[in-house]
Amino acid sequence: MTVLVVGASGATGSKLVEQLLAKNHQVKVIVRSPEKLPESWKPNGNLEIISASILELSDTEMVEIVKDCQAVASCLGHNLTFKGIYGQPRKLVTDATRRLCHAIKSNYPQSPTKFVLMNTTGNRNRDLNEPISFAQKCVIGLLRLLLPPHVDNEKAADYLRTQIGQNNNFIEWVAVRPDGLINEDKVTAYEIHPSPTRSAIFNAGKVSRINVGHFMANLIDNDNLWATWKGQMPVIYSKLH
Template identity: 40%
Template sequence: MTHTSAPGNVLLLGGTGRTGRLVLEELLERGIPVRAIVRSAERLPARVAEDPRLTVVEADLATLPGEELRRLMAGCGAVVSCLGHNVSLRGVFGPPRDLVAGTVERLCDAATALRPDVPVRLVLMSSVSVNRPARADARRGAGERALTWLVRSLLPPARDNQRAADFLALEVGAAAPFVEWVVVRPDTLVDGEVSEYRTHDGIVSSLFRADATRLANVAHFMAELVTDGAAWPRWRGQMPVVVDDAVAP
């Protein structure tokens, strides 16, 4: 059995963040009930906070026990994670350094324990700085490889995102019985309304000549993945790169 379109409830992580709040709006506009785990409900956009399809649970994912996460995931056909480390000294360098990878691992454990009839769809927000394993992406030039190495060495969040993607690709794999996944890789995030955008199998631009990706387009694509019958089979088990179509000058 597979989902064809609406997945029932969606569990949303990071719904108070820059991308997560747009995903929340996209899903609610599509009539999808959302269960959002947030640290502070006050940080949710006021215009959606009263939506009857939204259930808010206040919890810190760094300390939420596994069985509680499992309970919150029960009945959800999809999980969307827009989790990220806060952009502050403490957020970037303080614990938990494995916020994203650790949470992804616990989500997969929860799915396995729940044994749903249809695999849970897990959509993870990531970055073009994350590589697919086995050198599946176009080989970057020496300067770009040095930059990526430096960023991962110096910035724990960049390492965390790569570990989360590696975990899904190498440990969970594309044929796990209870969870399927897509790792969404936007380029440089910018503001703006939903516009035309493209999804690529792999990296298309140099880190030194980055493309732009509107946050709204990332949110739109993530919502398509969990609600559109064609998007999921096209991308499951993959790490699509999302970039805006160039806007004519």
């Protein structure tokens, strides 16, 4: 299978790429700064590195890049710097999701392309009745006002839910919602739930970036797992150990 990964130079995206390469998939990555990628990736014949800024590619270039891909994964996010949070592009994740989906549809693939979006537990799945406390609603309302990346994450998932939907002929999607991200060297036991089992604001859980990459790679690789979660926004927590 050929998989396109955007956000591959990030802390979680790099873990996803490593998991996909370990499963012997062909992987394409679009990165602004290829020099930031691990040196160990460079000789890998299964990896194609496209040096570009995702939002600066033309529609024609995007269509060509995704043409032979059976899956697309986005681990895009905003750098936790003042410029990364408040500078442009404020809708990086949403705009990239929209343009990638448009490129997939433009190719009229014979079978649906898998689209996996890394999202956040701070974002509710509005297709489900996910109750949250009044206090958490207040905090999230503040986040929308003060942190543009939070709104970007919400709008990216909403695009998949409302514009692609559940019955698209060309795209099937899963939006993976990790809780508090931590760094670990090895994959450990983790659990997946349809909705958060704890408050993302007041009682957040933890999940390692490598576990998120492992789950996203398994979604792409395993059709049974995909069938379980397609069109949903599963939440992932690492099990305590």
